[in-house]
Amino acid sequence: MLERVGHTPLLRMERVGREYPTAEFYAKAEWFNPGGSVKDRAALSMIREGERTGALRPGKTILDATSGNTGIAYAMIGAALGYPVMLCLPSNASAERKRILSAYGADIILTAADEGSDGAIRRARRIHASSPQRYFYPDQYSNPANWQAHYHTTALEIWEQTEHSVTHFVAGLGTSGTFVGTARRLKELNPEIQCISLQPDEAFHGLEGWKHMASALVPVIYDARVADRDLVIQTEDAYRMAKRLAREEAMLVSPSAAAALVGCLQVAASLDQNKHERAVIVTIFADAAEKYLNERFWDESEGS
Numbered sequence: 001m002l003e004r005v006g007h008t009p010l011l012r013m014e015r016v017g018r019e020y021p022t023a024e025f026y027a028k029a030e031w032f033n034p035g036g037s038v039k040d041r042a043a044l045s046m047i048r049e050g051e052r053t054g055a056l057r058p059g060k061t062i063l064d065a066t067s068g069n070t071g072i073a074y075a076m077i078g079a080a081l082g083y084p085v086m087l088c089l090p091s092n093a094s095a096e097r098k099r100i101l102s103a104y105g106a107d108i109i110l111t112a113a114d115e116g117s118d119g120a121i122r123r124a125r126r127i128h129a130s131s132p133q134r135y136f137y138p139d140q141y142s143n144p145a146n147w148q149a150h151y152h153t154t155a156l157e158i159w160e161q162t163e164h165s166v167t168h169f170v171a172g173l174g175t176s177g178t179f180v181g182t183a184r185r186l187k188e189l190n191p192e193i194q195c196i197s198l199q200p201d202e203a204f205h206g207l208e209g210w211k212h213m214a215s216a217l218v219p220v221i222y223d224a225r226v227a228d229r230d231l232v233i234q235t236e237d238a239y240r241m242a243k244r245l246a247r248e249e250a251m252l253v254s255p256s257a258a259a260a261l262v263g264c265l266q267v268a269a270s271l272d273q274n275k276h277e278r279a280v281i282v283t284i285f286a287d288a289a290e291k292y293l294n295e296r297f298w299d300e301s302e303g304s
């Protein structure tokens with residue numbers, strides 16, 4: 001299973017975005033990872049680094065706070081390698097997520113819904129502080145092995161799969177590991193590549209996995225200087241795009257993946273049409289729609 005982490009397909013949009021004839025749109029289909037999301041990369045990297053340094057040894061429990069996908073990744077990898085896993089998550093995480101985590105054998109500690117992921121982070125810190133010998137606390141918000149996973153894998157895959165033609169890299173910010181790690185490496189490979197980060201437009205949003213940095217605990221690994229631009233995305237636009245992606249591209253993806261493509265279209269709209277500026281715009285589709293199928297927007301007709 002763990003050998004299947006990474007090396008995801010790069011899919012080209014065939015219909016969405018055709019109003020921008022000088023732009024090509026591609027997405028890394030991260031739901032092809034064995035745990036179902038981009039976070040398999042970061043979780044595996046942090047666990048392997050923990051083993052390398054000795055911070056993680058047989059007998060220790062992997063402990064962290066996660067809004068979902070990282071937890072699923074820890075639970076899957078913990079099951080593969082034989083480590084117990086304990087996760088703090090907000091109580092309003094969906095029933096499917098809790099079911100997936102417990103199916104892999106993880107222990108779940110629920111924290112107050114109105115405190116969001118920050119409440120879960122504070123609880124994990126307290127548990128770790130109370131018994132540091134018992135737990136391996138990767139702390140995905142502060143752990144360099146999170147962004148380094150993307151520096152060593154995601155960026156190189158994009159570089160190879162586009163045959164070095166990528167001009168723009170666009171990704172949403174959660175822990176920021178995906179954006180920071182991938183952008184750092186792409187900039188080294190070709191400093192001309194424009195790197196654009198995306199955020200929700202307000203603190204209360206429906207883009208699960210993304211952070212509104214102005215109102216959140218800012219991750220230690222986040223480095224705003226890596227971004228050439230930072231754009232904001234509205235949840236409603238992402239919901240509309242999720243439905244379009246299913247119907248027009250046969251890709252059933254999460255709201256955060258759809259939001260990433262909304263960001264790519266914003267980038268395409270800013271290209272210099274007079275100069276026929278060409279662009280190869282690459283983004284990350286963090287996960288598929290399965291975990292979000294209970295959300296009501298799938299039923300709402302356009303314009304309602």
Ligand code: PMP
Nearest residue numbers: 069174175176177178209256286
């Ligand atoms: N989308 C989804 C669905 C996620 O779960 C995450 C991870 N929190 C992200 C995007 C953002 O990834 P990162 O933590 O690497 O910024």
